[in-house]
Amino acid sequence: MDERRIPxxxxxxxxxxxxxAAAEGRLLVKACADCGKAFHYPRALCPFCRxxxxxxxxxxxxxxxxxxxxxxxxxxPYAVASVELAEGPQMITNIVDCDFDAIRIGQAVRVLFKPxxxxxxxxxxTPEGD
Amino acid sequence: xxxxxxxxxxxxxxxxRKAPDKSIAQIHAESAKGALADAGLTFDDVDxxxxxxxxxxxxxxxxxxxxxxxxxxxxxDNTETGGSAPLVMVRHAAAAIATGRCxxxxxxxxxxxxxxxxxxxxxxxxxxxxxxxxxxxxMSTHAAYAMAAARHIHEFGTTREQMSWVKYSAAQHAxxxxxxxxxxxxxxxxxxxxxxxxxxxxxxxxxxxxxxGGAIVVVGPELARSLxxxxxxxxxxxxxxxxxxxxxxxxxxxxxxxxxxxxFAEAGVAPxxxxxxxxxxxxxxxxxxxxEDLGFCAKGQGGAFVSDGNLIAGTGKLPxxxxxGGLCNNHPGGRxxxxxxxxxxxxxxGEAQPAVQVPNCDLxxxxxxxxxxxxxxxxxxxxxxxx
Numbered sequence: 091m092d093e094r095r096i097p098x099x100x101x102x103x104x105x106x107x108x109x110x111a112a113a114e115g116r117l118l119v120k121a122c123a124d125c126g127k128a129f130h131y132p133r134a135l136c137p138f139c140r141x142x143x144x145x146x147x148x149x150x151x152x153x154x155x156x157x158x159x160x161x162x163x164x165x166x167p168y169a170v171a172s173v174e175l176a177e178g179p180q181m182i183t184n185i186v187d188c189d190f191d192a193i194r195i196g197q198a199v200r201v202l203f204k205p206x207x208x209x210x211x212x213x214x215x216t217p218e219g220d
Numbered sequence: 221x222x223x224x225x226x227x228x229x230x231x232x233x234x235x236x237r238k239a240p241d242k243s244i245a246q247i248h249a250e251s252a253k254g255a256l257a258d259a260g261l262t263f264d265d266v267d268x269x270x271x272x273x274x275x276x277x278x279x280x281x282x283x284x285x286x287x288x289x290x291x292x293x294x295x296x297d298n299t300e301t302g303g304s305a306p307l308v309m310v311r312h313a314a315a316a317i318a319t320g321r322c323x324x325x326x327x328x329x330x331x332x333x334x335x336x337x338x339x340x341x342x343x344x345x346x347x348x349x350x351x352x353x354x355x356x357x358x359m360s361t362h363a364a365y366a367m368a369a370a371r372h373i374h375e376f377g378t379t380r381e382q383m384s385w386v387k388y389s390a391a392q393h394a395x396x397x398x399x400x401x402x403x404x405x406x407x408x409x410x411x412x413x414x415x416x417x418x419x420x421x422x423x424x425x426x427x428x429x430x431x432x433g434g435a436i437v438v439v440g441p442e443l444a445r446s447l448x449x450x451x452x453x454x455x456x457x458x459x460x461x462x463x464x465x466x467x468x469x470x471x472x473x474x475x476x477x478x479x480x481x482x483x484f485a486e487a488g489v490a491p492x493x494x495x496x497x498x499x500x501x502x503x504x505x506x507x508x509x510x511x512e513d514l515g516f517c518a519k520g521q522g523g524a525f526v527s528d529g530n531l532i533a534g535t536g537k538l539p540x541x542x543x544x545g546g547l548c549n550n551h552p553g554g555r556x557x558x559x560x561x562x563x564x565x566x567x568x569x570g571e572a573q574p575a576v577q578v579p580n581c582d583l584x585x586x587x588x589x590x591x592x593x594x595x596x597x598x599x600x601x602x603x604x605x606x607x
Binding site for chain 2: 100182183
């Protein structure tokens, strides 16, 4: 199967650790040391209490599919999903390395990393057990 | 709270749907000319100008003001909420007029989705904080709305046929619109069996991409009465915004869940009072979700509400998008707010196509959904009354 070319993320100082960890095969999630809430996408100030005491945490890499679609008309069809991480927040991602017709809402997924086109690897998800 | 007192003096939908021979700025200017002529006013009367980022220019609205020769501006607004922006700006214009900051507010919109370069129509996204977490995944308009549709089906059991009713109804209306891009009626089966684009959205669930635009003129009560046109008042309005909220998002509703009740409260009317509704129809499911959010039916009942011809003028309880909507008539520059507004004005003035004119249409609702409903977007609900 042809692989979709993945455009790299345009990095900035605030998010560099996220993609540096991805290069090591680790998924990070930002969480607030003051209010305790994890959030995505990561940012320096907590979007809930605006504390600057936010910290990077290693995520479990496990989640469930909240919703998804398959872009059938793209040159290389691909699946976009919003995955609810075990840590709480949802993230926009791709579901890969699976039969697109078998993807379901509520399905358990785990993280993996795919190389981007000249940039940092990108965290994506695949169904558990496949 | 009541709405700031303002009237809609002019409204114009540019007749073009494909304009390889026109510039984007030209479409704005021609639309402005049309709306001002509709109002019985001139460019020299304009002292407030409102345009979103579809208005081309090195310096936002000032560039378009220069292009059109506007020299008397005392008020400028470049609010960006996507396709709902012209509706949001009607609300802003009403506030500016009621507080004396301007007297004649001109709102323009124009774009070339069909013959222009869609990539270059995107506003400047340098430094956008969300982009590094969406661009690698090929996040797109279709993906965003498809995920909302998939979740709605998952939670409420909304059916394929219910979605098809929205397109079927739009096409029933479009057959009477001489400017509609798709004036042919369709069957439910044709919609349900059209090619899959982004599950569960099929080709005929998706709105058009057209060239075109339009404009609106908002004035105060005294000026409105002097113009000799039917008096259409902004009776209530609300704007609202929704984003991913740090990753904690419910994809089954939109900011209309706020703007609907807020606009009805400001207008002092109920959904059952509305004679006609223009509802943003980027996709069939957008209409289903929005009608629920606005309060026309309970959450999860939108599919049943749109079925069995309920949205069709003459037979349905709530005629919706009698011009054929973005699904069949026009969705210029990827921004459908203006055509929605203009069809509501036609209905209120009794100037809609006779086959779809709602009898004694004195109260109409216009709702715009801008941006992408499962990432970030802006909604605006306007309630307009003919006095």
